Amino acid sequence: MSFPWAKNYEPKQPLMKWLDEKLPLPRLVYNAIGAGYPVPRNLNYFWNFGVLAGAALVIQIVTGIVLAMHYAANAGVAFNSVEHIMRDVNAGWFIRYAHMNGASMFFIVVYLHIFRGLYYGSYKAPREMVWLLGVVIFLLMMATAFMGYVLPWGQMSFWGAQVITGFFSAIPVVGEPIRVWLLGGFAPDNAALNRFFSLHYLLPFVIAGVIILHIWALHIPGSSNPTGIEVKDEQDTVPFHPYYTAKDGVGVGVFLLLFVALTFFSPNLLGHPDNYIAANPLSTPAHIVPEWYFWPFYAILRAFTFNFLWIDAKLWGVIAMFAAIALLFFLPWLDSSPVKSSNYRPLNRKFFWVLVVDVLILGYCGKSPAEQPYVILSQLAAAYYFAHFLIILPIISRIERPAPMPNSITEAVLAKHADDASAATA
Amino acid sequence: MVRPLGFLVGLGFIAALLCAILTTPLTNEPNASHEFHKHPKHLKLASDGMFPHWDKAQLQRGLQVYKEVCSACHSLHLVAFRDIQDLGYTEGQVKTFAKGFQVPSVNPDTGEPATRDGLPSDYFPGPYANEVAARAANNNALPPDLSLITKAREGGKDYVYSLLTGFQNPPANLPKELRPGPGLHYNPYFANLNLAMAPPLTKGQVTFADGSPNTVEAMAKDVTAFLVWTAEPKLVKRVQVGWAAFLFLLIFTTLTYLSYRNIWADKKH
Numbered sequence: 001m002s003f004p005w006a007k008n009y010e011p012k013q014p015l016m017k018w019l020d021e022k023l024p025l026p027r028l029v030y031n032a033i034g035a036g037y038p039v040p041r042n043l044n045y046f047w048n049f050g051v052l053a054g055a056a057l058v059i060q061i062v063t064g065i066v067l068a069m070h071y072a073a074n075a076g077v078a079f080n081s082v083e084h085i086m087r088d089v090n091a092g093w094f095i096r097y098a099h100m101n102g103a104s105m106f107f108i109v110v111y112l113h114i115f116r117g118l119y120y121g122s123y124k125a126p127r128e129m130v131w132l133l134g135v136v137i138f139l140l141m142m143a144t145a146f147m148g149y150v151l152p153w154g155q156m157s158f159w160g161a162q163v164i165t166g167f168f169s170a171i172p173v174v175g176e177p178i179r180v181w182l183l184g185g186f187a188p189d190n191a192a193l194n195r196f197f198s199l200h201y202l203l204p205f206v207i208a209g210v211i212i213l214h215i216w217a218l219h220i221p222g223s224s225n226p227t228g229i230e231v232k233d234e235q236d237t238v239p240f241h242p243y244y245t246a247k248d249g250v251g252v253g254v255f256l257l258l259f260v261a262l263t264f265f266s267p268n269l270l271g272h273p274d275n276y277i278a279a280n281p282l283s284t285p286a287h288i289v290p291e292w293y294f295w296p297f298y299a300i301l302r303a304f305t306f307n308f309l310w311i312d313a314k315l316w317g318v319i320a321m322f323a324a325i326a327l328l329f330f331l332p333w334l335d336s337s338p339v340k341s342s343n344y345r346p347l348n349r350k351f352f353w354v355l356v357v358d359v360l361i362l363g364y365c366g367k368s369p370a371e372q373p374y375v376i377l378s379q380l381a382a383a384y385y386f387a388h389f390l391i392i393l394p395i396i397s398r399i400e401r402p403a404p405m406p407n408s409i410t411e412a413v414l415a416k417h418a419d420d421a422s423a424a425t426a
Numbered sequence: 427m428v429r430p431l432g433f434l435v436g437l438g439f440i441a442a443l444l445c446a447i448l449t450t451p452l453t454n455e456p457n458a459s460h461e462f463h464k465h466p467k468h469l470k471l472a473s474d475g476m477f478p479h480w481d482k483a484q485l486q487r488g489l490q491v492y493k494e495v496c497s498a499c500h501s502l503h504l505v506a507f508r509d510i511q512d513l514g515y516t517e518g519q520v521k522t523f524a525k526g527f528q529v530p531s532v533n534p535d536t537g538e539p540a541t542r543d544g545l546p547s548d549y550f551p552g553p554y555a556n557e558v559a560a561r562a563a564n565n566n567a568l569p570p571d572l573s574l575i576t577k578a579r580e581g582g583k584d585y586v587y588s589l590l591t592g593f594q595n596p597p598a599n600l601p602k603e604l605r606p607g608p609g610l611h612y613n614p615y616f617a618n619l620n621l622a623m624a625p626p627l628t629k630g631q632v633t634f635a636d637g638s639p640n641t642v643e644a645m646a647k648d649v650t651a652f653l654v655w656t657a658e659p660k661l662v663k664r665v666q667v668g669w670a671a672f673l674f675l676l677i678f679t680t681l682t683y684l685s686y687r688n689i690w691a692d693k694k695h
Contacts, residue, residue: 041695083504083574086660091658156457238693246686251677260675263478264668267646268577276578276657277570306449308442316442323439323473333428376447383443390436394429417694 003222005234009037020419033221038237039244040225042413046120047223047244048251049113054211055252056106059259061204063099064148071151073197075190078153079278097267098259103145105259107293110138119352121228121340126221128332133214135328142294142325144203147196148292150188154275159190159288161196167301169313188280217337227412228340229405235411287369295366296359297321300368303382320382327389334389337397339405347400351392358384456693457560457600463615464592466584467679471651476669480655482514488652489513491645494632496572499564499623504573505656508546512659518547529553567622576650576657583654588615590646593625594617 009027011017020027030036039214070089085092114134117123123131146164150157165188168179183396184191222231238244262269270292274285290298304316327334340348358381365378406412472481489510492502507524511517527544529551552571554560560568576583592615596605600619606612607657610620627642634640638648654661 041693043695080504086658087504087509093658093664097664108595170533237539238695242689243693246682246689249682250679250686253675253682257672257675257679260668260671263663264671267664273580273582275576276574304442304446306442306446308445312447318441320442327432327435330428331433334432336429338520371451372450375450376452377446379443386436386439390432390439413694415669 003038003231003234003235003237005286006038007013007239009034009036032215033245034241035239037219037222037240038231038234039176039223039240040231040236040409041226041238041243042409043223043244043247044052044228045247045251046116046226046250049109049116051104051248052109052251052255052409053113055101055255057111057204057207057211059102060106061097061183063102064201064204065094066095067099068201071197073151073194075153075193075279078151078193082152084251094263097263100262101259101278103148103291104293105255105262106141107145107352108257110141111293114138115356118355119227119308119342119344119349120224120225121335121337121342124335124340125330125332127218127224130214131332132329133210133217135325137210137214138328140203141205143266144200145201145291145293147200150196150277151194151200153193153278153279155279155283155285156272156275156288158279158281160290161164161192164290167191167318167321170312172315199231224340225409226341226343226404227409228344229407229409229412232408237364287365292363292367295364296362297324297366299362299366299378300324300385302366303375303378305375305379320386324382324385327386331389331393335393335397337402339398339402342389344403344405345400347396348393351388351396354384355388356389361412434438438480459604459617459619461617462546462597462600462604462614463617465614466588466589466651467591469584469587469650470655471583471646471647471689473651473654476665480512481651483636483638484648484651485513485646485649485655486515486652487632487638487648488634488655490634491632492652495645496649497550497553499553499560499569500549500572501554501569502550502573502656503552503571504549506547506549507544509659512655517530517546518682524548552630565622569623571630572653574657576654578657583629583650585615587650588644590650591643592616 009024011020011021011026016026019025031123044092045233067085070081070085070092073077082096084204085096087093089095117131117134146160150161161183165179165183166183169175180186182192183189184195221387235283272289272291272379298321301317301321304313304320308314308316337345337348339345342352361381362385365381368374406415431623441461444568472479472484489638492500507520507527510523515523524544524546527550529543529544529548531540531542532538533540542660557568572573573605576586579585579682581588592613593611596612600612604619606620610622611624612620627645629642630640632645658664
């Protein structure tokens with residue numbers, strides 16, 4: 001850890017001393033999330049979402065391992081094996097609903113985590129690597145979630161797999177052979193289901209590995225904070241434990257309350273009824289819709305309906321959809337403003353909220369059928385999405401005049417309390 | 427380099443989208459069936475809401491409707507006879523009920539295909555040997571399995587109930603191309619307006635032992651309640667466990683919040 005005032009781990013008990021000499025695991029924990037990690041004192045609740053995403057991953061891995069004990073990855077029996085879990089396995093309905101809604105909770109938390117990073121400029125130097133690894137995690141999550149949705153082998157599983165693997169066939173010349181190679185057949189079938197199951201079990205552990213790198217990279221500069229001003233001395237910080245373990249505890253409690261409400265009271269709210277129909281390659285659903293967390297990207301995919309510059313509209317859609325995520329890798333260099341927090345960036349703050357609304361519109365369009373007015377709405381919203389990151393953000397980061405900033409985190413905190421106090425006496 | 431390149435890439439996507447906007451017609455192809463398609467009627471059941479329970483008498487009546495009416499064409503392959511103990515039957519009654527069905531078996535002496543009396547561990551046998559037989563008997567339509575039907579349709583139980591009670595004569599202003607063809611029946615709750623299933627229920631068709639009303643609405647309601655149970659036999663338990671978990675977490679979160687306040691009491695933040 002970088003701060004000179006970070007406390008060193010000093011084991012007192014003989015057992016811990018012995019352990020620290022052989023394998024300094026307690027030292028690692030102490031420096032990562034213990035009293036040996038100084039953290040800015042002014043973090044708000046938006047800084048809870050990293051821990052919550054970690055909690056969501058753990059829940060997914062635990063419930064997923066139990067599900068895999070009862071699930072059969074075979075196109076002939078997969079659908080019924082899920083219903084066997086729902087009906088005959090002890091508490092199987094709970095494990096399955098928790099896993100199904102856990103995916104949604106994971107994405108809710110990660111989207112809030114990403115938007116926190118966008119608003120407070122967490123992607124900027126010196127934390128570019130934290131951001132880049134975060135985008136890698138996001139991509140891995142999307143791949144994992146997609147393959148997981150295929151496993152129950154319902155109608156949406158099958159047709160979702162058909163559509164998403166169809167992206168590859170948009171690549172000129174080699175596209176179709178690549179698609180057949182990836183699926184192990186001409187359409188999703190047993191070979192595809194088996195490999196998706198294998199990868200769906202593997203990728204969460206890859207995600208866990210990248211999360212370790214993500215946290216490691218974070219611990220080198222230390223956490224950012226709502227002012228965006230870097231830590232200057234010890235009084236700007238508090239030790240992670242007990243201060244932020246306590247605050248994260250509150251976040252975990254609220255997260256679990258929402259999770260439980262969704263899982264037990266409305267477990268199919270975010271699902272699609274067609275996935276309770278067994279996969280049928282001969283019957284196409286009226287509307288093929290992905291899971292809600294893919295809606296914005298699905299809207300971007302479908303927004304491209306014109307063979308612009310002799311490139312097929314479908315290929316444009318696929319390129320744009322991947323570009324919509326890939327451009328996040330370049331964000332630290334697209335936004336050149338030295339000010340991190342949008343609290344002090346009046347212009348960026350306005351456009352940030354426009355982006356939030358824009359992504360919500362894209363999501364709504366992705367859910368809706370490919371009819372007017374959703375088509376034109378998704379085209380306009382997709383255009384804004386690219387304009388925001390590739391044109392507007394680089395320009396405003398040049399021309400914007402930042403608001404006056406405090407000199408330090410502590411000064412900002414004390415000024416806030418002085419304001420509160422004067423407001424109370426007035 | 428990143429910014430100028432990004433600028434060009436951004437312009438490229440926007441130009442492609444502008445062309446797409448200019449070339450996409452702003453009007454949808456007219457779809458007349460939209461205007462005749464009705465939203466399902468709301469059906470209130472004991473298993474609804476935040477404090478659900480099973481109305482076992484109703485589920486038993488629903489099972490009777492399924493057995494005497496629906497099972498002529500529709501299978502229920504995810505439900506075993508043992509499961510209906512949940513509906514308030516004793517083990518003995520379940521055994522007797524299962525015995526009333528013949529299930530596929532093998533002759534132990536010759537190995538020839540045979541049938542035997544059902545056991546509680548058997549699943550409800552379907553009415554047809556396979557999909558070809560089902561289509562052959564139903565004007566090429568395939569009657570869907572009903573085990574999950576209330577979860578597998580938009581509108582759920584409301585849709586199932588509305589469909590069962592929604593058969594009617596086509597309205598006079600219905601365009602010719604939307605009128606039911608041979609072997610089809612008009613039902614505004616069905617997305618295509620015309621379906622192959624004939625109106626399955628008629629007044630007084632099933633006689634209930636408890637003397638409950640047997641109008642079309644009453645029977646449709648009972649069988650829908652039964653199909654809510656077949657789709658999710660653990661529904662009531664799920665909500666009950668949910669309350670226990672929710673209340674536990676409410677206390678947990680309150681205590682965590684109080685300890686958070688306590689720990690931060692001396693720190694301005």
